[in-house]
Amino acid sequence: MTSARLALDLGLPIYGVVAMTATAMDKAGKSIPAPGRGILSTAREVPTEMHTGLNIERRRKSLHFKMSQVKQWEDYEMSVIQQEAELFDDVNKREEFLKLRGEKCKQEAQRQIERAKASIGNLLDGDEDPHVSPMRRSLAAFNLGIDDIDAISFHGTSTVANEKNESATHDASLKHLGRAPGHVAFVICQKNLTGHPKGGAAAWMLNGAIQSMLSGRIPGNHNLDNVGAELQKFNHLLYLSSPIQLDRPLNAVLITSFGFGQAGAEIMIVHPNRVFSCVSESAYKLYVEKNVIRQQNAQKIFSRALIKNDIVKIKDTPPYAPEIEMDVLLHPLARVTKDEKKGNLEFSKKQMSKLTDDLQKVTHAMNNSIGCDVEIVELFPHDNDIFVNRNFTLQEIEYCRAAASPQESFAGKWAAKEAVFKTIGVKGNTSDSMREIEIISTATGPVTQLYGRALQMANANNIKSIKVSISHSTDHRGRGIAVATAIVEDSSKI
Secondary structure, three states: OOOHHOOOHHHHOOOOEEEEEEEEEEEOOOOOOOOOOHHHHHHHHOOOOOOHHHHHHHHHHHHHHHHHHHHHHHHHHHHHHHHHHHOOOOOOHHHHHHHHHHHHHHHHHHHHHHHHHHHHHOOOOHHHOOOOOOHHHHHHHHOHHHHHHHEEOOOOOOOOHHHHHHHHHHHHHHHOOOOOOOOOOEEOOOHHHHHHHHHHHHHHHHHHHHHHHHHEOOOOOOOOOOHHHHHHHOOEEEEOOOOOOOOOOOOOEEEEEEEEEEEEEEEEEEOOOOHHOOHHHHHHHHHHHHHHHHHHHHHHHHHHHHHHHHOOOOOOOOOOOOOHHHHHOOOOOOOEEOOOOOEEOOOOHHHHHHHHHHHHHHHHEEEEEEEEEEEEEEHHHOOOOHHHHHHHHHHHHHHHOOOOOOOHHHHHHHHHHHHHHHHHOOOOOOOOOOEEEEEEEOOOOEEEEEEEHHHHHHHHHOOOEEEEEEEEEOOOOOOEEEEEEEEEEEEOOO
């Protein structure tokens, strides 16, 4: 499984898109195999007929408006940078300043655009809205609704307790989310064919669901003679005894699993056309070309392996020599390289030796004191004057207040202060004022200035300088975050 961007760039075949995953437990009980209903939580929402924020056309306009705001901010920042660059008499310094600050400005603009795409385009910030369930939000991200769930692949263990519970759970979810009356979801129960593979059940069900989604063919349950009265009351579900062929592929399919201890899991996949419709025609054509080449190469490899009868290659040794095993497993930058003689991908002794030497050089240059801090921008109290005046110098406050996003600027400097605080080993109450650690913004990056007790501790630890790096990104929910890293070097006292 990869991101859509990686699949498009590499020309990987896209069989489906994972739109939602969820796990849930609802209660404790004495019966270990008894099924639960915790997975109902994916449909949790306060019913309303107003979901205007999910409309794709409205979101498109909002995204374009946000991108225009970012462009306006970028143009303004670049004009200010140009004015500041005129202060340099040296042409080389002026060019270096323009290049450095210009790149930083463009990076920040791109970060804001990516965050807007995640929030507005992919609806990653909507989980606080009580009127929008996780299931509805996941569908809306692809311009789909609850009526677009064409089939549900049941856990379907052919036990009375599971069949009744699973049917009731799905019917309640569809009803609660407002599925149109008479618009049934086809029930797929494939264990009559595959048996129960235990741990591999979800993988097998996912594979079967993808086949149905791409082909538009809904398999029937050949063991179904009559639908019991207990299941006939579920008006949103249709149980098939024989397969049917639709005149189109399926838009979305749900896969559910109900395990022991009232544990449940749910996956929703949507058709890959939902990804292809988001790229330009030229980008799609390029993807198709890459995909054709990849399939041709794969077919050659498979045919060669079939002829030589070595489709499954049994390996009796790992891709590294015994003497470098620990180095490979411990080093985060260890990578395989192709051995041209053997034709294998291996971890080479030469590469590991170089990585080890580089690591030793870095370790020797530092006293192993590294600090890092992450702050969520939207939660930072930049408008709390008591907090700001206690922890920021006047120069820091003036700089942050004048920034395009004061809250983001304050969060970045605070993250840097915390990172420095962790490196110099200041003893005492962690609630002490942070004004003794000042982060000064310069044309070449942030510079650290220490005062008072912070300076005394730095001197006591023979710290000459502290290098600080501040960057901005987004977390898994699309929220802006400020990340700072501080590295302390050994030397004489400051």
